[in-house]
Each structure stands twice: as structure tokens, then as C-alpha cells.
Amino acid sequence: MTMLAIWNIDWQTIADATALGGVYALMAVGIGLVFGVLRLVNFAYGQLVMAGAFSLALASQWGWPQWAGIGLCFAVVLALSMLMDRLVFRPLRGHSPAVMLVATFAVAFLLQSIALLWFGPLGKIATSLAYLNRPITISHVDIRKITIVAVVVAALCLVALALLLERTTVGLHMRASSMDFQTARMLGVRANRVIAMAVLVSGALAAVVAVMLTVQNPLVTPDFALRDTIIVLAGVVLGGMNRPIPATLGGFAIGFASGLLGGALPTNQSQYLPTFLFAAVILVLLVRPGGIFTRARLVERV
Amino acid sequence: MRRLTALQELAGPALLVIVTALLGTLVSISTQGYFTDTLVKVAMVVALYTFVGNSGVLSFGHISFVAVGAWTAGVLSVPSDVKPAIMPNLAHMLRDRTTGNLSSLALAALVGGICALVVALPLMRLSGLAAGIATFGVLEITHNLLRYEEKIGPGLNAFSSVPETTGLRQAAIGALVVVVVAFAYGRSRFGRLLRATREDPAAARAVGVSIYRQRLGAFALSGVLAGLAGGLYVHLLPVNTESVYLDLTFITLAMLVVGGATSLWGAVVGALAVSALDSYLAVAENGSSFFGAQIDLPAGTRVVIVGTLMAVVLILRPNGLTGGREFRVWRR
Amino acid sequence: MRSLVVEHLDVRYGGVHAVRDLSFEVGPGEIVGLIGANGAGKSSTLHAIMGVAPATGEVRLGGVSLRGRRPEDVARDGVALVPEGRRIFAELTVEENLRLGLAARRARGDVAAVLQSVYELFPIVEEFGRRQAGALSGGQQQQLAIARALVAEPDVLLLDEPSLGLAPTVVDIVFDALAAIRDRGLGVLLVEQRAQRTVAVSDRCHVLANGELRVTLGPENANDTETMVAAYFS
Ligand SMILES: Nc1ncnc2c1ncn2[C@@H]1O[C@H](COP(=O)(O)OP(=O)(O)OP(=O)(O)O)[C@@H](O)[C@H]1O
Ligand SMILES: [Mg+2]
Numbered sequence: 001m002t003m004l005a006i007w008n009i010d011w012q013t014i015a016d017a018t019a020l021g022g023v024y025a026l027m028a029v030g031i032g033l034v035f036g037v038l039r040l041v042n043f044a045y046g047q048l049v050m051a052g053a054f055s056l057a058l059a060s061q062w063g064w065p066q067w068a069g070i071g072l073c074f075a076v077v078l079a080l081s082m083l084m085d086r087l088v089f090r091p092l093r094g095h096s097p098a099v100m101l102v103a104t105f106a107v108a109f110l111l112q113s114i115a116l117l118w119f120g121p122l123g124k125i126a127t128s129l130a131y132l133n134r135p136i137t138i139s140h141v142d143i144r145k146i147t148i149v150a151v152v153v154a155a156l157c158l159v160a161l162a163l164l165l166e167r168t169t170v171g172l173h174m175r176a177s178s179m180d181f182q183t184a185r186m187l188g189v190r191a192n193r194v195i196a197m198a199v200l201v202s203g204a205l206a207a208v209v210a211v212m213l214t215v216q217n218p219l220v221t222p223d224f225a226l227r228d229t230i231i232v233l234a235g236v237v238l239g240g241m242n243r244p245i246p247a248t249l250g251g252f253a254i255g256f257a258s259g260l261l262g263g264a265l266p267t268n269q270s271q272y273l274p275t276f277l278f279a280a281v282i283l284v285l286l287v288r289p290g291g292i293f294t295r296a297r298l299v300e301r302v
Numbered sequence: 303m304r305r306l307t308a309l310q311e312l313a314g315p316a317l318l319v320i321v322t323a324l325l326g327t328l329v330s331i332s333t334q335g336y337f338t339d340t341l342v343k344v345a346m347v348v349a350l351y352t353f354v355g356n357s358g359v360l361s362f363g364h365i366s367f368v369a370v371g372a373w374t375a376g377v378l379s380v381p382s383d384v385k386p387a388i389m390p391n392l393a394h395m396l397r398d399r400t401t402g403n404l405s406s407l408a409l410a411a412l413v414g415g416i417c418a419l420v421v422a423l424p425l426m427r428l429s430g431l432a433a434g435i436a437t438f439g440v441l442e443i444t445h446n447l448l449r450y451e452e453k454i455g456p457g458l459n460a461f462s463s464v465p466e467t468t469g470l471r472q473a474a475i476g477a478l479v480v481v482v483v484a485f486a487y488g489r490s491r492f493g494r495l496l497r498a499t500r501e502d503p504a505a506a507r508a509v510g511v512s513i514y515r516q517r518l519g520a521f522a523l524s525g526v527l528a529g530l531a532g533g534l535y536v537h538l539l540p541v542n543t544e545s546v547y548l549d550l551t552f553i554t555l556a557m558l559v560v561g562g563a564t565s566l567w568g569a570v571v572g573a574l575a576v577s578a579l580d581s582y583l584a585v586a587e588n589g590s591s592f593f594g595a596q597i598d599l600p601a602g603t604r605v606v607i608v609g610t611l612m613a614v615v616l617i618l619r620p621n622g623l624t625g626g627r628e629f630r631v632w633r634r
Numbered sequence: 635m636r637s638l639v640v641e642h643l644d645v646r647y648g649g650v651h652a653v654r655d656l657s658f659e660v661g662p663g664e665i666v667g668l669i670g671a672n673g674a675g676k677s678s679t680l681h682a683i684m685g686v687a688p689a690t691g692e693v694r695l696g697g698v699s700l701r702g703r704r705p706e707d708v709a710r711d712g713v714a715l716v717p718e719g720r721r722i723f724a725e726l727t728v729e730e731n732l733r734l735g736l737a738a739r740r741a742r743g744d745v746a747a748v749l750q751s752v753y754e755l756f757p758i759v760e761e762f763g764r765r766q767a768g769a770l771s772g773g774q775q776q777q778l779a780i781a782r783a784l785v786a787e788p789d790v791l792l793l794d795e796p797s798l799g800l801a802p803t804v805v806d807i808v809f810d811a812l813a814a815i816r817d818r819g820l821g822v823l824l825v826e827q828r829a830q831r832t833v834a835v836s837d838r839c840h841v842l843a844n845g846e847l848r849v850t851l852g853p854e855n856a857n858d859t860e861t862m863v864a865a866y867f868s
Contacts, residue, residue, distance in 0.1 A: 041431065091617040098360045101434060102559050103616040109552045110609030117602035169733070176723055176734050183721040186684050188709035188738025188786060226548075230438065237435040274446040278439035286424050289432045 009264050011141045017259030019147040021252040022154030023212050027232040028251025029161060030205035032244050033198045036178030038089055039097065041241075043104040046229030047111035048084075048203060052077040052210025053220040054115060057124035066128050074207040081203030085195065108226075115222035123221035126214040133215065146215045157208060158248065161201065165244065170197055178242065231258060234281040240291025250291065254281075307630070312485045314629025315570040316478060319344060322574060323474035334470060336581035341473035342534045344573040345480040346550075347557045349527035351569035352484045353520045354558065356493055358500035359429055362551055363421070363437030366444035367525040369546035370417045371410035371532025373448060376461040376541065378406045384463045391452035403467040407476070407533040414529015415522055422521035426514050441551060449543045460542035468537035476534045480527045484566055487523055496520050500564075553580070556612040562622025567629040572622060580608055635662035635819045636696025636712065638683070638790045643691035645678045645845070652678040653689075654845040658838075660790055660821040665812060667832040667839030667851075668825045671866055675845035676825040677718055680792050684708050684715050695789065709738035714788035718795050718825075720779040724768025728759060728778055731767050735782035752781045755811050773804030780811060790821040797828055809835055829862050841865040 031045050052073040059069030088107055092100050132146040165171040170193070176184040177194045185191050213225060232251050239250015258277055262270055319341065326337030350364045378401045380388060385397055401409070425436050448455060455461075468476075487493045496516040499506040503513060535541055553576070561572020583604040615622065638660040645653035653675040660666045668676050681687035685705045693700045700708050709715070714735075723731050732752075736745065753760040756777040762770060767778060776796055783791055793812075797805045805828075812835060816822055826832040833839045834856040841848045841862070849865040851858075 041434075088613060088617070095616075095620050097430065098358070099559075099616055099620045101360060101431075102555055103613055105552065106556060106609050106612040106616065109605060110613065113602050113605035113609060117600060117606060169737075172726075172730055172733060173737060176726065176730075179723055179725060180721060182686060182705070183717060183723075184734065184737075185705040186686065186709055186715050186717065187734050187782065188706050189734065190706045190737075191704070230442065234435055234439065237431055241431060271450045272446060275443045278442045278446075282425070282436050282439045285428060285432045285436050289428055 009260065012143060012147075013260065013263035015143050015147045015151075016263060017256045019150035019154075019212075020259035021254075021256035022151050023209055024228070024232050024235060024255030025248045025252040026154055026157055026205045026209050027228065028236045028239065028247045029158070029244055030202040030209070031232065031236050032241065032247030033174070033202045034089075035236075035241055035247075036244070037174065037181065037195050037198045038093065038100075040089060040092065040100045041097075041104065041233065042084075042202075043101065043229070043233070044084065044108040044111060045202075045206060045232075046225040047108050047115075048077050048080055048206040049210045049213065049225035049229070050115060050220070050222065051080050051111065052207045053126065053214045053224050054119060054124065056128065056210065056214050057126035057218075057220045060126050060128040061124060064128075069126075069128050070211055073210055074204065077207040077210065078200060078203045081199050081206070082196070085199045089195070089199070112222050112226070119220075119222065121222065123219055123224070126218050126220055129211070129215045130218055146212070149215075150212045153208060153212065157205065161205075161244075164201070170194070174198060231255075231277065234278065238281055238284050238291060246291055308489060310631055311566065311628040312482065315348075315481050315485070315566050318570050318574060319474060319477045319481060323470055326470045326474075333585075336577075336584070338468060338470050338473045338538060340574060340577035340581065341470070341477045342468065342531060342538055343554065343557065343577050344477040344570055345473075345531035345534060346528065346554050347561075347569045347573040348477070348480045348484045348566065349524050349531050350554055350558055351524075351563065351566060352487060352527055353517075353524035355563050355565065355569060356488065356496045356500065356520055357517050358564075359517065360434050361437040361521075362434060362555075363440035363444075364524065364528050365546055365551045365554065366421075366441050367414040367418050367528035368532035368535065368550070369444055369448060369543070371414040371529030372461070372536035372541045372546055373455045373532075374413040374529070375406040375410040375533035376464050376536040377455055378409060379403070379464045379537070380461070381463060388459065388462060389452065389456050391457075392455075393453040396454070403465065403472075403537065407530060407537075410533030410536075411526045411530040414532060415526035418525020418528070419518070419522040422518045422525075426517040426521060441547070445543055445547050456542070458543070460540040460545075461536055462540045464536055464540070466537060466539075468534050473534060473538070476530060480530065481566065481570065483523075483527060484569075487520070488566060492516060492519055553608070556608060560612055560615045560622055562624035562626035564621070564626035565624060565628045568622050568624040568626055571624050575623065576608060576611070579611065580604055583607055635821065636789045637661040638713065638821055638823070639692070639694045640679070640683065641692040641694075643679065643682055643689060643693065645675065645682050645687050645689045647688065652687075652845050653682065653842075656691075656842075656845070656847055658840055658847070660823050662789070662821050663816055663819050664837045665816050665822040665824055665835055667836035668823060668842060669827070669829045669832050669839060670842035674842040676842055677794055678845075679842075680715060680794055680823070680825060683713060683792065706738075709786065709788075710740060712740070712787075712789035714738065714783035714786050714791050716779045716783045716791070716793040716796055718798070720772075720775050722767045722770075722775045722778055722782075724766065726767055727763065728765055728767050728770065729763040731778055731782050732759065732763075732785055735785040738786035738788070741787060748785055748787060752784050755784070755814060756781045773800050773807070776800060776804070776808060777811075780808070784815070788820065790823065791815060792823045792825075794825045795827060796824075797826065797831075805831075829866070830856055830859075833862070843867070 027045065031042055034040060034042050055073040055076040056069050059072050088103060092103055132149060133144055135142040135144050165175055173189045173194050174197060177189060214220060231254055235250040235254030236247045238254060240246030258273060261276060262273055322337060322341060326334050346368055354361055377396055378399060382398060382400050385392060421440055428436050449458060495511050499511060499513045499516055507513060557572040557576045558569055560576055562568025587603060641657045643653055643656040656679060658666065668679065670676055678687050682689035683693050685703050685708045695711055695713060700711065758774050759778055759781045770778065796808050809831065812822055824832060824836065833851050834853055839851045843866060855861055
């Protein structure tokens with residue numbers, strides 16, 4: 001095949017793919033955490049990232065200092081996450097998975113069209129962190145700073161999250177709740193607190209993702225992060241939805257693969273990247289419907 | 303008596319379609335477009351219902367078959383002399399052929415059905431979340447291929463120069479055909495078996511029903527109907543890849559869910575109710591007066607209101623406006 | 635320690651009327667038995683007390699109503715449940731399962747002392763602390779489930795068929811533990827299928843059939859097979 005002959009993978013491509021994998025891994029955990037406690041696939045996760053990105057763009061337009069922009073981004077995303085939990089997730093608890101899926105799909109569209117109404121289709125530009133796009137040279141290889149920052153930040157977030165889940169009481173409660181919520185509650189685990197915690201952590205991760213994605217792609221439009229979310233969702237289902245580690249690995253794998261393919265393929269083939277990616281996802285789902293990174297098969301009602 | 307009871311389940315949806323079409327003849331030509339569009343949406347939603355409603359499995363992929371139908375009918379209907387201008391890279395065998403309106407619609411249905419069958423053969427083994435994501439994958443792949451594959455269509459461009467044969471009458475007839483087929487399928491042995499698998503998969507399997515086969519059949523049939531709806535759509539307006547992608551998936555799912563996903567009546571009521579609201583808001587966005595009310599809404603308000611409506615209905619009435627029941631004047 | 639009072643309890647799942655007008659009381663230092671055939675409404679009664687089954691009627695702990703409370707709040711108020719089928723978190727360690735039980739503890743006091751008193755009852759739980767709970771045998775898991783409920787220091791302990799599927803020697807361990815728990819002053823509500831043994835260990839034992847209380851037996855009836863059979867199938 002000619003495809004193999006024209007692989008041109010350089011270090012920047014590998015580093016970029018790793019960074020994309022890291023960012024997608026964070027999104028995957030964010031989606032997986034909420035799924036764990038609520039059994040709800042949040043289609044609107046990308047719109048949280050979009051809201052964070054618009055906050056950054058507005059802050060840079062108003063000439064706010066960097067830290068204030070990032071602060072605004074976190075505040076907006078966290079507030080929106082909690083609002084979503086209160087207005088949508090909570091009333092939907094106990095409904096069928098299909099209803100919940102369609103409902104978050106509706107919320108996603110709602111938020112996107114609100115952004116369209118507010119900011120218009122052309123979007124805004126977030127420039128304050130653009131300097132991170134400049135390269136630095138490590139042993140004769142040029143790598144953009146953001147690539148390194150993204151990898152480091154993703155790794156730090158994942159370690160912090162692992163510590164939270166493994167070492168703290170609320171983490172233990174979150175893990176137990178995602179295994180058997182009713183029993184956990186009957187043991188005294190406070191449902192609302194665990195859910196709020198999951199929603200908040202997942203929101204904080206969305207804010208981190210918003211910061212990193214706007215550096216790489218400063219033009220913020222209403223469909224910002226929409227495509228990423230669809231790909232990450234596929235990755236999460238691919239990895240195994242209801243456990244944090246498989247979900248994270250799934251997110252990383254699909255991010256790394258799409259980064260690598262996107263960078264290595266010539267344009268006339270890389271435009272078919274979504275086809276390759278989703279064909280691979282469907283193939284894997286057919287072989288392992290419960291995910292590739294899980295041991296037991298997930299038994300699920302239709 | 304039993305026949306009659308059954309027939310009212312057809313009469314309700316069919317009458318609604320006819321009344322909508324008749325109402326459409328009473329309004330100005332510019333407003334008529336909304337009625338025509340609504341009827342085509344009815345066809346799409348009923349096609350979606352044929353699979354999703356009867357099987358209880360969510361599909362994000364049905365707009366793929368609408369798109370395939372639109373491409374089929376569109377490519378075959380653009381007059382040969384303008385083809386090179388719109389689709390310079392079209393494959394030879396498509397370049398020289400042009401068909402009439404009806405045969406383009408029939409072929410749209412056929413190709414939609416074949417694509418759905420091919421997709422369903424592997425995919426119907428999945429259920430739940432895996433099925434949801436996989437059907438989403440189908441939508442992504444279709445969109446991606448149609449967008450860049452210029453041998454089979456206009457790629458990034460819109461289908462201009464397709465004869466605009468989908469007026470009020472063709473849309474109404476098309477919607478009626480889809481409704482009747484969906485009704486006949488629902489009443490047939492296959493429809494009842496599939497609904498049994500939806501209500502109690504374990505029991506259905508225990509009495510020897512193959513869930514896979516029943517879903518396969520329904521998916522292929524709904525692909526046929528979706529393809530037909532796509533054909534109607536491309537004869538209505540200049541379709542491009544973006545008009546048969548996420549937005550349309552969202553709005554048709556919204557219609558189905560708002561109406562009540564588990565009944566034909568719900569599908570039709572949902573399509574009409576959401577379309578009516580959507581069209582009214584569209585008119586209002588354009589700032590003209592409609593039924594005496596002078597409103598001026600900023601662009602984009604529609605989706606906000608329709609999205610809110612959908613979320614509210616889902617939360618308050620998860621079975622939709624009709625409660626997911628069929629239309630009945632009287633009950634047995 | 636407070637007593638648990640159930641008055642005129644009714645549980646309905648749609649058309650199924652699982653518990654009808656049931657009243658009873660569990661005082662401190664008492665074991666109260668609740669026996670009956672499959673589907674008699676025993677688990678439904680416990681679920682109603684915990685606030686996870688649709689119920690009408692009154693449930694009070696020390697005079698304060700528990701009706702309409704969330705399950706986590708009932709647990710925090712001092713009612714601990716050992717659920718049917720044990721419901722151990724198989725992927726967590728034994729120790730983590732035990733720490734989950736602490737979620738319902740109101741007192742801020744000495745955790746180590748509480749754990750110690752539970753380890754005395756069930757040494758196995760201390761011994762296997764670092765193992766995955768799913769790797770324990772059924773009897774060990776049952777002991778863990780009871781231990782997990784006890785670390786919350788409840789006033790009343792509800793047990794749903796703790797002897798189900800256990801070997802006779804393990805059943806002995808469980809029943810001995812119940813007597814010890816009673817002697818610590820807790821109220822125990824014991825749902826069981828082993829009628830004779832339950833009647834023998836209980837201060838009072840209520841027999842349920844079709845959701846209704848049919849008869850109440852005392853320890854003196856333990857060998858009175860005829861009365862029991864009559865009550866079961868009435
Ligand atoms: N969640 C539920 N939804 C509907 N019906 C239920 C539910 N839980 C229990 N039931 C019904 O209520 C009745 C009583 O059930 P329950 O579980 O209380 O019986 P039980 O006495 O605990 O039986 P067993 O000894 O088999 O555990 C049964 O007819 C059961 O089918
Ligand atoms: Mg029971």
C-alpha cells in the first residue's frame with residue numbers, strides 16, 4: 001500500500017499526538033466520572049469546554065491578565081456544570097439510558113445555539129496564552145511549548161485524580177457509588193454530595209481542557225470541542241465506560257491515534273480521518289462491546 | 303371490529319398529514335414552503351420511528367440514509383448538461399444518466415435500504431451505549447465520505463439545479479406512503495415480534511425470537527423509508543452535506559422524543575408539533591408578521607427554544623406528548 | 635439506644651401489594667424475627683424502613699419519624715442494613731468495604747476502638763483486611779457485611795437472610811454474633827428463612843404471609859412445628 005510508504009512521522013507529530021491523547025484522556029475521565037455515578041453519558045460535555053473557551057476569549061478581549069482569564073474560565077465552567085446537574089441530571093435520575101442520552105444531546109444543542117446567539121457563527125479569538133505555541137529546542141528537536149505543557153498538565157491532573165479516588169473518603173464513596181449506588185446510599189454515603197463532587201471534578205477537567213485547546217486553536221466558535229467530544233465519547237465507549245482507568249486509556253488511545261494519523265497522512269488521505277477512526281471504533285465495538293480495556297464484559301440492558 | 307380498531311391507528315396519523323397538506327393550500331406561496339418542509343420531516347421521523355420506536359434501540363445514524371437517498375436522487379436528477387459544472391469529478395457512469403422524478407425517488411429508497419442493510423448486518427449485534435456510539439460512527443463516516451468523495455456527488459457544494467418537484471402534493475403523498483408502510487409493518491408479525499423484544503428481551507429470546515433478525519429487518523426497512531425521505535428532501539431544496547448531518551439528526555430525534563417514541567401517532571404528532579413551533583419561530587426570526595402577531599426574534603432563537611422544549615418534555619413527560627400510545631377514538 | 639417502631643406499614647409496587655398494615659417494634663437489646671415464605675414481603679419491609687421502597691404508614695426511631703427520608707439519612711440516623719445477598723463491593727478491599735460502613739457514623743469519636751470491637755466479633759475481617767472482598771468465601775463475605783453495618787454504631791441492625799447459602803458452621807458463627815450484638819444493647823430485626831432457629835433466638839418472631847402479619851411466636855414455640863407450618867400457609 002502506498003499509505004505506508006508515505007508515513008512521515010517526526011518527533012513533533014509524536015509529541016502532538018501524545019498531547020492530544022492527554023487532553024482527550026482528561027475529557028474521557030470527565031465523562032466517565034459522571035457516567036460512573038449517574039449512568040448518564042453527557043453529550044453536552046464539549047459545550048462545557050466551549051463555554052470555558054469563550055470565557056478565555058472574552059477575558060483576552062477585555063484585556064484581563066492571564067490568571068484572571070483562567071479563573072473566569074474555571075468559574076464559568078464549574079457554575080455551568082452545577083447548573084446542568086441541578087436542572088437536567090437531577091430530574092432525569094432513574095429515567096431510561098436512552099431518554100438521558102437524548103436529553104443531554106438536547107442540552108448540547110441548546111448550549112451551542114445559545115453560544116451562536118450570543119457570539120455569532122464567526123466566534124472570538126483567545127490570544128492571551130498564544131505564546132505557548134512557540135517552539136523550544138530539546139536536543140536538536142523543535143517542540144512547541146504547549147505540547148509539553150499539555151502532557152505535563154494531563155499527567156498531573158490524572159495523578160491528582162487517582163489520589164482523590166484512592167486515598168480520600170469522598171473518593172472511596174465515589175468509587176463505591178459507581179459500583180452499586182443503592183447499596184452505597186444505604187450505608188450512609190450521601191448521594192447528592194458524591195454526585196456534586198463528580199460533576200465538579202468533571203467540570204474542573206473541562207476547564208483545564210478548555211485552556212489547553214484554546215492555546216492550540218485560538219479561534220473559539222460555537223461548535224468548539226464538538227468534534228473532539230464525539231471522538232472522545234467513542235474512545236470512552238471503546239475503552240470501557242464504567243471504570244475510570246479503561247475510560248482514560250480509551251480516551252488517550254483515540255487521541256493519540258487521531259493525532260498520529262492526522263499528522264502522518266497526506267491531506268488527500270487525512271481528510272478521511274473520521275472515516276478511518278470511526279470504522280476502527282465500530283470494528284472494536286463489534287469485537288468487544290464492553291470495551292477493550294476491561295476484563296469482564298459489561299452486561300447491560302438494552 | 304378489530305380491523306376497525308386497528309384502522310383508526312392509521313387513520314389518526316394519516317388524517318393529520320392530509321389536514322396539514324390541506325392547510326398548506328390555504329396560505330401564501332412563501333408560507334407554503336414551511337408546510338412542505340414539515341411533511342418531509344414527518345416522513346423522516348416516521349422512518350426513524352420504524353426502527354427506534356419498535357426496537358427501543360437508539361439510532362443516531364438514520365440521517366445517513368436520508369443523506370444517501372438525497373445523494374442518489376440528486377445525482378440522478380441534475381440535468382446532464384449542467385452536471386459537469388456542478389459535479390466536475392463525477393464518475394462516468396453517473397455523468398451521462400438522468401432519470402425522472404419518480405424513478406429517482408424509487409432509487410433513493412432502494413439505495414437507502416441497501417445501505418441500511420449493509421450497516422445493520424454487523425451493527426445489529428450491538429445494543430445500548432455501544433449501539434448508540436456505533437450508529438453515531440455511521441453518521442460520521444457517511445458525512446465524511448459524501449463531503450470529500452466527489453465521484454458520487456457535489457462534495458462540499460450544494461445540490462443546485464435539481465428539479466424542485468417536491469411541492470405540497472408530492473410531500474404529502476410521500477409522507478402518506480411512509481406512514482402507511484410504517485403502519486403495515488407495525489401491524490405485521492415482524493413488527494409485533496420486534497416490539498416484544500423491546501418490552502422483554504429475555505422472554506422474547508426464550509420463545510425463540512431472534513432479536514438480531516428482527517432488528518435487522520426493521521433497520522433495513524427504515525433505511526428504505528429514510529432514503530425516500532432524503533429523495534423528497536433533495537427535490538425540495540438544495541441539500542448539502544451540512545444540511546443532512548448533526549442538526550437534522552438532532553431535530554428529528556427531538557421530534558420523535560417529544561411526540562412519544564414508541565408509537566406511530568407519537569412520531570407524527572411530534573414531527574408536526576415541533577415543525578409548527580420551529581416554522582413559527584423561523585418566520586418570527588425573519589421579523590415578518592404571522593397570524594397577526596408581530597414578533598422580531600434574533601437569529602438562533604429557534605434552536606434555543608426547541609432545545610429547551612425538548613429537554614423540558616423529556617424531564618416532565620419522558621414518554622412524550624402522546625405518552626407513546628397509538629391514536630384511538632375508542633378502545634376495545 | 636433507641637427503639638424502632640413500625641406502624642400500619644403498607645408497601646405497593648404498582649399493582650403488587652407487598653406489605654399490608656404491618657406493625658411491630660424493636661426495642662434496645664432485643665432480637666425480633668421476621669419470617670415467611672418467598673415473596674411474603676420481608677425484604678420489602680426492610681426496604682421501606684430504609685426509605686428505598688414506596689411505602690405509607692409510620693416508621694419511627696426513638697419517637698422521631700423516618701418517613702420520607704433518603705436512605706443515607708436513615709442510615710445516618712442509626713439504622714444499619716445488612717442487605718439480602720450481602721452486597722459486598724467485590725472490587726474493593728475488605729478494609730475499604732469496612733470504611734464505607736463508617737459513612738453512616740454520627741459520632742466523631744475513636745474509629746480505632748469501633749473497629750477493634752468489630753474485629754473481636756469477626757476476627758476474619760481483620761485478618762483479610764487487604765484482600766479484595768470479592769475473593770472472600772460466601773461466609774466470610776457475610777461476616778464482612780455484618781461488620782460493615784456495625785462500624786456505623788447503629789441503634790438498630792436490620793439483617794436480610796444472613797444465613798442464606800452458608801455452611802452450618804458459618805450459620806453458627808452468624809447466630810452467635812447476633813446474640814453478642816444484642817447483648818451490646820442494639821436492637822436487631824432479623825429476616826430469615828430458617829424458621830426454627832430464628833424463633834429460638836428471637837425475643838419475638840413475627841410470621842408474614844402475603845404481606846400480612848399472621849402470628850407472633852415466642853422462643854417457647856421453637857419446637858412447635860405445627861403452629862409454624864399453620865402460620866406459613868394460612
Ligand atoms: N422493586 C419491586 N418492584 C415490583 N415488585 C416487587 C419489587 N420488590 C418486590 N416486589 C414484589 O413484592 C413482593 C414481596 O417481595 P419481597 O422481596 O419483599 O419478598 P421476601 O419476603 O423478601 O421474599 P424472599 O424470601 O424471596 O426474599 C413479591 O411479590 C415481589 O415480587
Ligand atoms: Mg427477600
